[in-house]
Amino acid sequence: MAASSALPTAQIVIEILEQLIKHTDPEHGLTAAEISKRINVSDKTVRGHLKALQSMTPFDRHVGHLDRRDLVNAESANPRPGWYIEPVFDIAQMRLLVDGAALSSSDGEYLRELIAKIYTFAGKSGQLRGLEQLTTPKNYNTEFLNNIEILNDAIAYGRVIRFRYCTYDVNGNLVPRRNGDGDIKTYLADPYHLMYKNSKYYLLCHMHRYDSLSYLHVERIRDLSIEGPDHSLKRTLDSFSPTPGQPFDIVRHMNERPYPMDGKATPIHMKIHGALEPLYDWFADADVVQTGEREYDVHVVANEHATLWWALQYADSHIIEILSPASLRKMLHDTGEYLASTYAQQ
Template sequence: MSRMADDDPSRASRMSQASRTPRTPTAQIVVEILELLAAHTDREHGLTAAQIAARLGVNEKTVRTHLRAFGDMTPLGRKVGHLGRADLAHAESADPRPGWYIEPVFDTAQMRLLTDGVMLSRPDGEYLRDLIAKIYSFAGRSGQLRGLTRLDTPKNYNTEFLNNIELLNDAIAHERAITFHYCTYDIDGRLVPRRDGDGTIREYHVDPYHLMYKNNLYYLLCHMHVYDGLSYLHVDRIRDLRLDEADHSIVKRLDDFSDEPDRPFDITHHMAQRPYPVNGPAVPISMRITGPLEPLYDWFDDADVTRAGTVTRNGTARPVYEVHVVANERATLWWALQYADGGDIEIIAPSSLRERLREVGARLAATYATTDAADESSPCA
């Protein structure tokens, strides 16, 4: 938190008053008091009426009158109050300061969540630093920016990313179709546009519906006109985004993909059924889990779990659970494979998912049948 200089208040007041017109307009005083509180106070640092008067070069009685009036209202939607020493008895900062303060726009928890969300988007480093600085200042924490003096821009940063977010928001709000190029990685890890077989850059025509974070990636939920179902695209891979020139209207609305006719599409429910964002229906899935339930509830919010007994492994009793979820098969396949090493998750039904897991297991067994194959083919062997 930046601190106002505590020189001689009377001297500062005389100097400020000398440079002012004889009668400062009341509206100007009100604005300047609020600006001063916003810049120099928070829930653990206040300013006295005398300090404010000295800084603004106005009568202390005038300042007190306005401060009391602020206390009976919420200017700019923010509470103005007074901190006494008793209020600061358990302050966490090293230099708590009694006096008048204005409530920050964001509390510390909200600031942290917003900042982490900004970090996930991986924008340009300099823009990121400035944006986080604004979030911190709204939370009255501008003095904590010392660690944000330098933030690196990601190697594959999309210079169009921020502009694309604005265009996507507008297109979604006004139900307008969009056109863009979509990128993949080249051998050096750079993002390059996808191309058709003849080398022409492929162009995609899309109905945009929703922007969302999932698994630390920023997705556009949309309908690509060349497909029947929904698609989930990485926003940072979109290039040359623009509204369709011939017809701005979307081909399909999101509600057209609802599982229940005549009912709105429930996007929260839809995404909860997909540990990974993939297209296709959600089906009832049964499984048996031995041991902790973290792998389940870290990915599935609405699981139905029943305790089914106990087994002993290596002398340790472990609980066994019967679990039922409604989820996309392909997404559940990927989820189950990442926990296959422990052998604590067994898919019971549907049989189609068990068969897909068996096929993947057979391919892995064939690939790694000879454990020293890589060493034998190595020129250094």
């Protein structure tokens, strides 16, 4: 049957774009003849619309033509010349989104669906590389993605949330926290911010039963709902600012805590002997002066308790010495005494 151009122009353009989106990327194209055969219109009609699309950048995505010389350095095993449309995400952006999704403790099948959509936006949706490696975690949260949507809306509109929060039982299963009477605890909180830290997805919030900020693992939240109207928070995030009257700086606040925990940040002085990776992997804003060969004088502003945890993980390498404040040195001393006592040879 001969190709026909009886279809409305708008429908032809839409079908051409659908073919480009489904079957092309910057290393795999389709010829006008292939598209023509698939949508049953003439080669001439397809070429005319492709040239028009090339000058229009539909949906802010470039439409172009790949020649064989454009594919000399292609990384895929079967590059193919022809027309293509630029993907929404490049490979690096797609990888970051996929890895971020995989970090969540969500159901494996649910993650596969989400990641498949990410790959679709990146083009070549049939090539779902790595999906076979996804497994469902023991304590996966079937509510995880729905909770993210609820939390995002609650944060955007300043609405209080109600939820249950989980802890582990003796078998390592997540179970709701209970009070002394055995009843499941229900919490109210003002949600402020979602962020990854140390491979965990945290909700920064104010739980109404406490006076301080809390850092909750999102995958442990269950039975989440929104409570109250817009802008009904009990406290705003700015009310926790260490400088009254100044906005709360979330980025700075989290950078001052190698481990998320409440409490003020204070100036900390230390010496480091050896590599600086243990420092800059955790303190991006450290002030460092080299004083000798592989010896450094270091100043950071950080939460003392979080810095205690950080320093202890490198204690066996003998590369870090905290010089001040005295309160942090005492915490390290007392911890050292406890360890020495506990693990003393009998």
